Amino acid sequence: MxxxxxxxxxxxxxxxxxxxxxxxxxxxxxxxxxxxxxxxxxxxxxxxxxxxxxxxxxxxxxxxxxxxxxxxxxxxxxxxxxxxxxxxxxxxxxxxxxxxxxxxxxxxxxxxxxxxxxxxxxxxxxxxxxxxxxxxxxxxxxGGVTMTINLEEAPSNLWDLLAQATYRRTLIGCQTHPQEQRVLENGLVNGHAYTLTGIWKVTCKYGPEYLVRLRNPWGKVEWKGDWSDRMTLQDFKTHFVLLVICELTPGLLSHEVGQKWTYTVQEGRWEKGYTAGGRLQSPRDIFWKNPQFLLSVWRPEQGQRSLKPCSVLVSLLQKPRHRHRNRKPHLSIGFYLFRPQYRDGQRRLPSEFFWRNVPLSKPEEFLREKEVSKKLWLAPGTYLIIPCTSEAHQESEFILRVFSRKHIFHEIGSHSGVVFSKEIVDQNEEQNEFVTKLFEKLNASGTVSIQEFRDLWKQLMLYKEVFHKQDTNRSGYLNWLQLQAAMMEAGIVLSDNVCKLMVIRYGGPNLQINFVSFVLLMLRAENMEDAFQNLTQDGKGIYLQKSEVRCFPES
Known part of the structure; x- marks a missing residue:
């Protein structure tokens, strides 16, 4: 009722x-x-x-x-x-x-x-x-990344991890042993999830004691053992089987304090007969048919020539295969990492490559989970990520996310483009033009100095900030009013009519503009402004002759 x-x-x-x-x-x-x-x-x-x-x-x-x-x-x-x-x-x-x-x-x-x-x-x-x-x-x-710790195999620095997790912006849950749900004599519930709400280090006569505080979602039935509604870390490891830490950024996993992270997101699909290659099992299986993603990583403070390892976090999520999330169970998923001697980012690696190369990283086991993730320490360079299911011919859609200090990431053999910033950039035909225009704006030679790249990066960060400030409904698109406000905040004023024309020119069929098209528009608008200033002496306005109009960049 x-x-x-x-x-x-x-x-x-x-x-x-x-x-x-x-x-x-x-x-x-x-x-x-x-x-x-x-x-x-x-x-x-x-x-x-x-x-x-x-x-x-x-x-x-x-x-x-x-x-x-x-x-x-x-x-x-x-x-x-x-x-x-x-x-x-x-x-x-x-x-x-x-x-x-x-x-x-x-x-x-x-x-x-x-x-x-x-x-x-x-x-x-x-x-x-x-x-x-x-x-x-x-x-x-x-939208964060989860790290699941099996408490039976808990790391020796578990307390330090918990201390960092509670200090930073993390959400922490835990689960008891997965037997049939029932209340135990100690007040805990088997087959049950709890929230970890705090930790304390207290000094006793015999030395320090490490305590955790838990919350039962039932709102009642609490731990009856030592320390009342708190329990020792040792009791926690004894009575609970899983600890789940969810971070908004992966700083905890890398132990790099105060560092900025970027991430990219790519969507993919395992399709029977095409891209559902399954795990790597034998030299001549169909593993090579799985989607292939090329990843280049480097440390931002020392440039691409640095040999110091980079911290990278890879997260693979599978989408539900039915409108009802429990109607079809999750598939067992995982991903492989290879180091190819390979420079062409457009052609997929052939099956022969996988016969002759051993992966740098592979799944210890394929997990029937919504998300599997792994932290990697990689020397600067280019790598190949292959997400797959445990068996061939299994179909599902997936999301592949990469977090690092600095990287470029894209799918091989598709029309997807490179995403430089923290935010998701929609995939469309103008992304190749997007990258090209960035470099053409700086110079015609195709080479970029350090200072020029810094200036370019500052522009991209400004564009990103004003775009997402106006994208109030988080749709990834701006309508003409939002576009007008974003451009005004970036220093360019357009009339209503001109702004509507820009949405028609740079937007999609729904008359909305995505981030890539917004950047293209901003670059061209700034080029036009520069050309205008070169033709006028006082900046107040001029009448242009036909020959002078040709000085403006094509739109």
Whole structure:
């Protein structure tokens, strides 16, 4: 049975004075309902510890009074893009009129229940939330990268990792042993997900003790062992099997403090008969048919000639093969890394290459997970990444992400272009022109000095900043009004009519302009401005003759 929250509907309301969110309420105010989505709620509890991250997923300016229309909007990072999900205000209740799924300890707060409904809509249904991993929800809330640690094989520096993770902007979850869910005598629950909410180092008579604090999504049933609602690190490693750390940037994995990271994202597909080559098994199998990605890495502070190893994080995510996330299980996935003596970035490497070369890195095991990731230390140079499934002829779409201090990354044998910045750049036919124009703007010789490259990079960073500032709905595109505002902020003023013409010229069929086209437009506009200043003496305006018009760059 569904019951509306607010009284402006015809049916009986859930509360006479509902609130969407309250800053006065305790952060950890949510309790799990009858559906087995403790993994989702554990990730959500971690999200509430970071208000700025929470606001991106849950716009907190929504209410049941101001401009209320009976709907609420939430945002999720869905395989490379932030997507909005809108739900109405009706929530499932039992015969007694009580919420059957997520609820708040504050009976008039409903943000958690509405967010769960939106996530169920994204996943297919409430039933599709019954089984999952904490890492899945953490990625969907942040677009970050997860690192999963098997606590039975925990590294010796586990406490240092936890200390760095809690100090930085990370979300942390953990899971108990995956037996049938039941409450143990010590108060823990088997087959259950928890949120790690804090750590402490305390001094005792016998020496230091390392403590962790956990939160049960049920809102009750806590650890009954030593240290009350906290437990020692040793007890934690004994009673929990997995620790999941989700970072917005991979600095924790590299131990490089205060460094800036860039990333690129590429979409791909394993298609039976074409690109579903499976794992590398025998010299003459079809492994070479898998999608091939070329990666060049270097250290930015020392240039491409530096021989010091570069920290690189590779993340492979597979998309669900059905609208309902649990209707078809995940495939077992992984990726290989090779070092080719290969300079042509357009032609795919043939099968002979894989007969004769041993991979630098390969999957220790193929995991049936939504995401697999691995940190690599690579000498500056060019590498080949091959994502694949454990068996040939298995079909699915995937997202391949690369994080490093500085790199260029693209697919071989496709029309995808190079993405230089942190943000995703759409793939289209103008990307080759994009790269060419950048260098043509500097000089006609095709060579670039260090200072020229620095100037170019500053321009790109400015373009990126103004573009994404105006892209308020995170769509990756600007309409003509947003374009006009972005160009004005970059120092170029266009009339309404001219701006509309620019969208027609540089935009797609939907009359919107992406980042690549925006950069092309900005470069040409600045070239035209330079040409104009060369022809006028006072900068106030001139009438041009036909011969003078030819001085302007073609558009």
């Amino acid at each position: 569904m019951k509306p929250i607010h009284k402006n509907t015809a049916n009986q309301e859930l509360h006479s004075n509902p609130q969407f969110y309250s800053t006065q309420a305790k952060r950890l105010d949510l309790c799990q309902g009858v559906v087995g989505d403790c993994w989702f709620l554990a990730a959500l509890q971690a999200l509430t510890l970071h208000q700025d991250i929470l606001k991106r997923v849950v716009p907190l300016n929504q209410s049941f009074t101001e401009k209320y229309a009976g709907i609420f909007q939430f945002w999720f990072w869905h395989f490379g893009k932030w997507v909005p999900v809108v739900v109405d205000d009706r929530l499932p209740v039992n015969e007694a009129g009580q919420l059957v799924f997520v609820s708040s300890t504050y009976k008039n707060l409903f943000w958690g229940a509405l967010l769960e409904k939106a996530y169920a809509k994204l996943s297919g249904s409430y039933e599709d939330l019954q089984i999952g991993q904490v890492s899945d929800a953490l990625v969907d809330f942040t």
